[in-house]
Amino acid sequence: MATLSDVAEEAGVSPTAVSRYLNNRIELPQGTRDRIDAAIAKLDYRPNLLAKRLSTGKAEAISLVTPEIGNPFFAELAAAVEAEAERHGYAVYMSSTRGDRAREVDAIKRLHDQHVDGLIMMTNQPDDGTLAELLARHDNVVLLDEDIPGVSVPRVFVENEEGAYAATKLLIEAGHRDIALISGPSGLMSVRERLAGFQRAMDEAGVATRDEWILLGQYSREFGREAAERLLAGVERPSAIVACSDYLAVGVLQVLRQSGVAVPGDMSLVGFDDMPFAELVDPALTTVRQPVAEMGRIAFERLLAVINKTETETVTRLPVELVVRKSVARFERG
Amino acid sequence: MATLSDVAEEAGVSPTAVSRYLNNRIELPQGTRDRIDAAIAKLDYRPNLLAKRLSTGKAEAISLVTPEIGNPFFAELAAAVEAEAERHGYAVYMSSTRGDRAREVDAIKRLHDQHVDGLIMMTNQPDDGTLAELLARHDNVVLLDEDIPGVSVPRVFVENEEGAYAATKLLIEAGHRDIALISGPSGLMSVRERLAGFQRAMDEAGVATRDEWILLGQYSREFGREAAERLLAGVERPSAIVACSDYLAVGVLQVLRQSGVAVPGDMSLVGFDDMPFAELVDPALTTVRQPVAEMGRIAFERLLAVINKTETETVTRLPVELVVRKSVARFERG
DNA sequence: CCGGCCCAGTAAACCGCTTTACGTGGCAAA
DNA sequence: TTTGCCACGTAAAGCGGTTTACTGGGCCGG
Numbered sequence: 041m042a043t044l045s046d047v048a049e050e051a052g053v054s055p056t057a058v059s060r061y062l063n064n065r066i067e068l069p070q071g072t073r074d075r076i077d078a079a080i081a082k083l084d085y086r087p088n089l090l091a092k093r094l095s096t097g098k099a100e101a102i103s104l105v106t107p108e109i110g111n112p113f114f115a116e117l118a119a120a121v122e123a124e125a126e127r128h129g130y131a132v133y134m135s136s137t138r139g140d141r142a143r144e145v146d147a148i149k150r151l152h153d154q155h156v157d158g159l160i161m162m163t164n165q166p167d168d169g170t171l172a173e174l175l176a177r178h179d180n181v182v183l184l185d186e187d188i189p190g191v192s193v194p195r196v197f198v199e200n201e202e203g204a205y206a207a208t209k210l211l212i213e214a215g216h217r218d219i220a221l222i223s224g225p226s227g228l229m230s231v232r233e234r235l236a237g238f239q240r241a242m243d244e245a246g247v248a249t250r251d252e253w254i255l256l257g258q259y260s261r262e263f264g265r266e267a268a269e270r271l272l273a274g275v276e277r278p279s280a281i282v283a284c285s286d287y288l289a290v291g292v293l294q295v296l297r298q299s300g301v302a303v304p305g306d307m308s309l310v311g312f313d314d315m316p317f318a319e320l321v322d323p324a325l326t327t328v329r330q331p332v333a334e335m336g337r338i339a340f341e342r343l344l345a346v347i348n349k350t351e352t353e354t355v356t357r358l359p360v361e362l363v364v365r366k367s368v369a370r371f372e373r374g
Numbered sequence: 375m376a377t378l379s380d381v382a383e384e385a386g387v388s389p390t391a392v393s394r395y396l397n398n399r400i401e402l403p404q405g406t407r408d409r410i411d412a413a414i415a416k417l418d419y420r421p422n423l424l425a426k427r428l429s430t431g432k433a434e435a436i437s438l439v440t441p442e443i444g445n446p447f448f449a450e451l452a453a454a455v456e457a458e459a460e461r462h463g464y465a466v467y468m469s470s471t472r473g474d475r476a477r478e479v480d481a482i483k484r485l486h487d488q489h490v491d492g493l494i495m496m497t498n499q500p501d502d503g504t505l506a507e508l509l510a511r512h513d514n515v516v517l518l519d520e521d522i523p524g525v526s527v528p529r530v531f532v533e534n535e536e537g538a539y540a541a542t543k544l545l546i547e548a549g550h551r552d553i554a555l556i557s558g559p560s561g562l563m564s565v566r567e568r569l570a571g572f573q574r575a576m577d578e579a580g581v582a583t584r585d586e587w588i589l590l591g592q593y594s595r596e597f598g599r600e601a602a603e604r605l606l607a608g609v610e611r612p613s614a615i616v617a618c619s620d621y622l623a624v625g626v627l628q629v630l631r632q633s634g635v636a637v638p639g640d641m642s643l644v645g646f647d648d649m650p651f652a653e654l655v656d657p658a659l660t661t662v663r664q665p666v667a668e669m670g671r672i673a674f675e676r677l678l679a680v681i682n683k684t685e686t687e688t689v690t691r692l693p694v695e696l697v698v699r700k701s702v703a704r705f706e707r708g
Numbered sequence: 709c710c711g712g713c714c715c716a717g718t719a720a721a722c723c724g725c726t727t728t729a730c731g732t733g734g735c736a737a738a
Numbered sequence: 739t740t741t742g743c744c745a746c747g748t749a750a751a752g753c754g755g756t757t758t759a760c761t762g763g764g765c766c767g768g
Contacts, residue, residue, distance in 0.1 A: 041486060043724055054748050059726060089487035091724035094424045109468070110453040110650075112446055119444040122470055126477075129485075134443070134468040137455055143460075150465075152375060153423035290654055301743050314445075320624055322656025366753075377754055394754060402716075411716050425754035428723050 050079035051150045053346065062087070067129045076097040093155075102154040102343060105147040107164040109136035111287075113332070114162060117185065120336025121160055139165055148174045151260035153183075158343045160184050164259060166227025179352070182343040184335065187229035194342040198355045200230045203328040203360040204237030206281060207282050207310040208282055210326070210362060215371035216280040216308060220253035222267040223230075224282035233254060234284045234312065253278055264291020272299055279371050280308035286315040288366075289325055304369035314363055323366035331358050376417035384413035396421070403648035427489070435465040436677060437490040439481040441469035441498040445621075446649045447666070448496060451519065455494055456669025462678060463490075482508045485515075492677045494518050498593060500561025511697060513686070516677040518669065521563035528676040530669055530690045534564045537662040537694040540572030541616050541644040544660070546579045550614040550642060551664055554587035556601040556626065557618035565590060568618045568646065587612055598625020606633055613705050614642035620649040623659055623701075638703035648697055657700035665692050 045210060048055040051072075058076055060066035068076075079085070092098050104121055106114040109182055122132045133156060137143035144163060148171065156181035163171070172190040175181055184194040204221075211219050221238050224231045235254070236335075237254035241247050252274060257263035268291065271278060283289035289311035293303060301307050303323055311318060311327035318325040338356055382389040385406075392410055392594035402410075413419070427433050438455055448470075456466045467490060471477035478497060485493055492514035497505070506524040509515055517529040538555075546551050546567065555572050558565045569588070576583050584606060591597035598617060602625065605612060608707040617623035623645035627637060635641050637657055645652060645661035654658040672690055679685035 044554065045724080045725095052429075055725080055748095056727080056748060057746085063726080065727085066747080072746080086483065086486045088428075088485075088724050090428045091753090092726080094422075094428055094723090094755090095725045095727085097753075107458070109443065110446070110450045112444070112449070112650075115446070115449040116444045119442070119470055119472070123442070124470070132469065136456055138453075138457070149420065150423075152420045155423060165465060234694055245744090266420070293654075317651035317654055320627075320655045322650055378756095381755080387716095389755080390718060390720095390757080391716085393754095394717090397756080399757085400717080406716080422754050425723090426756080428725090429754075431723075637765045 200233035201237035204234035208241035220278040224259035261291035264288035268295035534567035535571035538568035542575035554612040558593035595625035598622035602629035
């Protein structure tokens with residue numbers, strides 16, 4: 041690999057001149073510029089970013105940590121962040137923690153390496169304080185999708201409560217009163233908020249919620265199956281289910297199908313997220329769409345703002361949208 | 375941020391001593407070790423990876439380029455690579471090119487930056503020679519999933535031909551003779567090989583293929599829909615379709631459903647990949663499973679081997695497996 | 709009592725680039 | 739003729755580590 045000095049020598053100038061020329065920090069006469077350009081071309085010179093970063097302290101790169109890159113929701117979010125970052129000339133280093141706290145910690149600590157200018161963080165498990173403490177030391181972080189309590193950095197979320205409210209209301213307006221809710225771990229902000237939206241819709245309609253029909257666990261297909269089985273095993277069955285993630289909904293769907301419970305004939309179902317497969321399952325899933333592209337875009341924008349110190353803590357709430365497909369039917373008495 | 379020198383000063387030794395101690399290149403008496411450890415703890419020292427890499431030339435990191443991280447197939451592959459890399463203490467920098475040639479080129483060129491020790495490359499568009507030429511200059515690259523002709527680096531593929539052969543044979547054994555094939559861009563190795571497998575199965579059974587029933591385009595849902603529409607519009611219809619990607623199959627499924635063509639009743643369908651949603655669609659998709667986790671694992675293993683110069687060009691072919699679900703039925707005459 | 713060896717470290721160069729603070733040489737103005 | 743300034747650069751330190759070669763002192767054996 042040719043270095044800056046090689047280029048300088050070839051062009052008959054000092055490394056300083058080449059460096060400053062390349063960074064537009066010096067005016068050179070045409071002749072000199074040509075010689076440098078020729079040398080660069082001849083040697084196929086590419087600046088060593090590592091050295092550059094070490095020297096300048098700027099990385100023009102960010103890190104993106106996601107719980108599970110194999111999960112379409114996070115993958116789409118990651119793609120959106122990357123697209124926006126590219127527009128600004130930033131590289132994105134993605135990593136997936138696979139729900140491992142140690143890997144989350146690692147990812148944050150790596151901020152120290154100077155490798156990146158900032159971090160967009162997604163998590164899907166409640167924090168026990170570890171992450172919050174670690175993050176408190178940084179000001180170049182943005183939280184996306186899920187909160188970590190006690191951290192004062194910009195955050196980008198969706199209107200979880202509104203989403204769940206709309207989903208629940210749709211069911212109520214279809215005549216349902218016996219509605220169950222399946223959601224993720226209780227420590228998560230999104231879980232709390234969606235539960236609140238559900239509760240509010242039920243309260244407004246004057247219909248009581250039942251504790252045994254509120255099932256909190258994980259945002260996973262596995263838990264969706266488990267929860268559905270529990271609901272089916274109960275003495276009374278709800279006529280509709282709000283699943284707070286499409287992953288959950290799909291798990292529910294599988295169990296219902298196996299058990300011969302028709303959707304939406306015998307049981308209505310609403311999901312959350314509008315993952316790519318939501319319209320592919322049978323029946324096509326009515327669900328609450330999160331504006332994934334927008335979330336990614338704004339998260340990056342916010343991060344850029346804190347990196348450039350033009351802004352600090354802000355919380356952005358993006359609206360969600362109820363997408364009506366085929367998994368909800370009017371409740372028929374009997 | 376505390377530096378090595380800060381630690382050295384705090385511990386009352388030279389930076390050299392600290393560096394060598396941390397890298398196990400020196401034996402120090404217990405007392406000195408304790409002082410250094412204490413200094414590190416007190417200052418919360420973390421080595422600056424950038425500096426380390428610049429100095430050593432080793433990055434303990436690889437780069438992973440995927441065409442589209444939002445695509446579950448690539449996302450899962452990425453997750454698998456990352457999992458294996460982590461076991462070996464390597465960081466993974468993922469980037470998605472979104473099918474943009476310029477971004478692919480960029481990703482390769484970035485190998486020069488010393489940022490990473492090597493590159494695992496996935497692509498989903500035929501190369502016009504650009505990539506091949508660029509890659510020829512590197513020996514720390516592994517190709518995954520798809521080939522780039524003219525490049526002599528380790529490659530990890532699946533048995534595409536066998537997969538398509540098995541899928542086609544399944545249909546033939548179910549009594550089908552009018553079988554269409556839908557696949558990706560014709561320049562791609564996987565497309566060629568799957569086509570060959572299809573052809574071989576048809577030849578062996580003594581049934582002729584028809585040009586108008588072999589539709590090559592893109593590995594996308596969009597093209598799946600388009601191809602399905604073309605098949606339905608033809609004067610004669612096949613009774614079964616081999617879709618060379620589950621994305622294609624899903625597109626096909628949508629069009630068939632809209633057109634009132636029952637699957638598998640009126641039309642049998644086999645996919646390829648076994649993406650996560652394959653078992654969720656209706657009917658659950660019979661498809662050819664690619665061993666994604668294994669592919670990722672082996673790709674990393676191979677990359678490590680070339681990085682350490684213990685191996686050069688090898689081509690690995692991983693077996694695929696036909697997963698029979700509900701989208702294929704016996705052909706009923708008439 | 710002296711030479712040599714080992715223990716416990718150290719000085720200094722280097723990785724490749726940036727940046728601050730300085731030259732030069734030539735020409736115009738005084 | 740001298741001053742001064744501008745155009746065109748350069749020297750050298752620094753980013754935070756690693757690594758090679760070396761050294762000073764204590765102790766042991768002869």
